Amino acid sequence: MSSPPFAVDPTVRTSGSSELAAFRRSLLRASPSIRRPLPWVGDERPWAVLVSEVMLQQTQTSRVIEPWERFLERFPTPSACAEAPLAEVLNLWRGLGYPRRAKALHDAARTLRDDFGGVVPRDPAELRSLPGVGEYTAAAVASFAFGERVAVLDTNVGRVLARAIENRRLADREARRLAEALLPRRDVALFNQAMLDLGAQFCRSTPRCATCPVAPRCRWRREGGEDPAPRSAGVSRPQTRYEGSNRQLRGRVLRALGEGPRSTRQLDVAFADVALARREEVLASLLRDGLVAQRGGVFLLAGSSEAPSVDARTAS
Ligand code: SF4
DSSP states (O other): OOOOSSOOOTTOOOOOHHHHHHHHHHHHHHHHHHOOOOTTTTOOOHHHHHHHHHHHTSSOHHHHHHHHHHHHHHOSSHHHHHHSOHHHHHHHTTTSOOTHHHHHHHHHHHHHHHHSTTOOOSOHHHHHTSTTOOHHHHHHHHHHHHOOSOOOOOHHHHHHIIIIIISSOOOHHHHHHHHHHHOOSSOHHHHHHHHHHHHHHTSSSSOOGGGOTTGGGOHHHHHOOSOSSOSOOSSSOOOOOOTTSHHHHHHHHHHHHHTSOEEHHHHHHHTTTSOHHHHHHHHHHHHHTTSEEEETTEEEETTOOSOOOSOGGGOO
16 A cells, blocks of 8 residues: 555644634624724725725734824725825825835826726635735735625634634635635635634733633634744734834935925935945945936925925035
8 A cells, every 4th residue: 555645644634614603603703703893804996905904914903003093095996096196195195104115005096097097806716816915915905895705814814713713723725715615605704803803802922811701612712732822923014113224214304305305415404313335335225116206306205296306505
């Protein structure tokens, strides 16, 4: 008899369908009580969902609320965003950081206007063709805006799966398969939201099992052992220190240019506290990313409709 193509560890059990069903029922029952009061939760407008998901990619949830509301008030549709200059989108991105996402969202709005009739598509593959939209964001929009039966899998959800369902570490592909197997037939968006809520509030890096609503259905809690998800790995990487970083300086430069074009000399004065080499490095990165433009010796936000108004004599 030939040996199997992979080694089977007889100590590893995989959850059966009845265990998945019991966990699913338990979480759906708990979902109203753990739902976070976030303005985009339950909002099914596809553009609003897409904007929230792009903003949430690298920014803390609490910091997204006000910019999300401000952004949608100004740009209620993809076409409204597409028609605006990039400089205005960058100004509205204030406080969120990682402004390359603002440019990607602006590019996505233009693609939606030009290639999709101004409508956000429901198909995850079409969503993924948009600038700045990866697997997670596409799944979230397809599920939350359209009720598509796709799993929304981020770091938090991966932690829930590893601990509550399998009580073992999961490779990315295993986690995805498991997340899909766990989906209910109906109420998919509700279920996906409940998984995110559970992971964000209870099944955190340091879990809050004592108050967790699905604790009776949690395999790690039942069987014990090492934490199968000991660190926040996976979809989102730990962020580097912000204070004193080039990321912070990029934000400062964009804010300054958001008030109007600046000559090199004006930047020298405004950023006298920053070493020249570092400032030049940051300006070069902003130019490379297409977030800032340079006309002669004047810097301005990319896509500014306004002509540089600084005195050219001060622009050296
Ligand atoms: S009981 Fe603890 S480990 Fe299990 S799902 Fe809840 S928070 Fe996570």
